Amino acid sequence: MHRCVLRSRSRIGHGLHYPRLVTDAVEVLWTGDAAPVFAKPGDAGADLTSAEAVVLAPGQRRLVGTGLAVALPAGHVGFVVPRSGLAAKHGITIVNAPGTIDSGYRGELKVALLNTDTTEPYAVQVGDRIAQLVVLPVPPVTFTRVTELPDSVRGQDGFGSSGYRDDEGGHPATYGAGDARRDEHTPADGHTTGQDGAATPVYVHEQGREGTRS
Numbered sequence: 112m113h114r115c116v117l118r119s120r121s122r123i124g125h126g127l128h129y130p131r132l133v134t135d136a137v138e139v140l141w142t143g144d145a146a147p148v149f150a151k152p153g154d155a156g157a158d159l160t161s162a163e164a165v166v167l168a169p170g171q172r173r174l175v176g177t178g179l180a181v182a183l184p185a186g187h188v189g190f191v192v193p194r195s196g197l198a199a200k201h202g203i204t205i206v207n208a209p210g211t212i213d214s215g216y217r218g219e220l221k222v223a224l225l226n227t228d229t230t231e232p233y234a235v236q237v238g239d240r241i242a243q244l245v246v247l248p249v250p251p252v253t254f255t256r257v258t259e260l261p262d263s264v265r266g267q268d269g270f271g272s273s274g275y276r277d278d279e280g281g282h283p284a285t286y287g288a289g290d291a292r293r294d295e296h297t298p299a300d301g302h303t304t305g306q307d308g309a310a311t312p313v314y315v316h317e318q319g320r321e322g323t324r325s
């Protein structure tokens with residue numbers, strides 16, 4: 112058995128310049144036969160290979176071993192996600208995508224493959240790249256019960272409330288306060304433009320601290 116390290120690097124290619132490193136490097140210890148491999152620089156997911164030869168009949172799902180075990184650093188999670196090529200060309204997906212790899216898990220990583228094709232079986236060979244592993248930081252979380260939640264722009268709207276076309280409301284660059292889609296498009300002055308065109312402060316701390324503890 113050999114041991115190696117998988118590192119995520121904040122390397123920027125193609126002449127693009129980013130003002131700062133987005134993340135610190137993460138070292139993941141692993142054991143097994145085949146290293147998770149980033150196929151190309153900049154890839155978010157490292158490919159996982161199959162340790163088994165299996166044939167998935169149309170509509171069949173099966174837990175497939177990778178022969179790989181990892182030790183993620185505390186405060187991190189691994190997500191086992193499908194490969195888009197397998198999905199688009201053969202209808203191969205992962206039942207529980209993203210599969211969650213806890214930092215304390217030391218067992219073999221397994222992939223719950225599903226053949227969604229209605230007519231074609233799919234054969235997996237030993238060594239085939241069947242999924243990819245994305246490693247992300249997760250903050251320590253505590254759940255605090257309160258009697259009332261703080262207000263937000265979205266409130267209880269969800270499940271398609273913003274419509275499906277531009278003329279039904281939303282716009283890619285006009286996210287409201289507390290909307291998880293808000294990102295670097297938000298102007299640096301901490302304001303964005305709401306649906307009514309009014310400037311809306313967006314950097315609102317919304318962690319339930321205004322609620323009343325029960």
Ligand SMILES: O=c1ccn([C@H]2C[C@H](O)[C@@H](COP(=O)(O)OP(=O)(O)OP(=O)(O)O)O2)c(=O)[nH]1
Pocket residue numbers: 191207209210211212213214216219220221222223
């Ligand atoms: O696609 C996956 C998902 C999970 N796991 C492993 C790692 C993970 O840490 C462990 C438990 O996963 P999860 O918490 O999703 O499973 P559970 O059904 O809640 O089981 P448990 O009661 O063991 O937590 O199983 C995999 O190998 N592949």
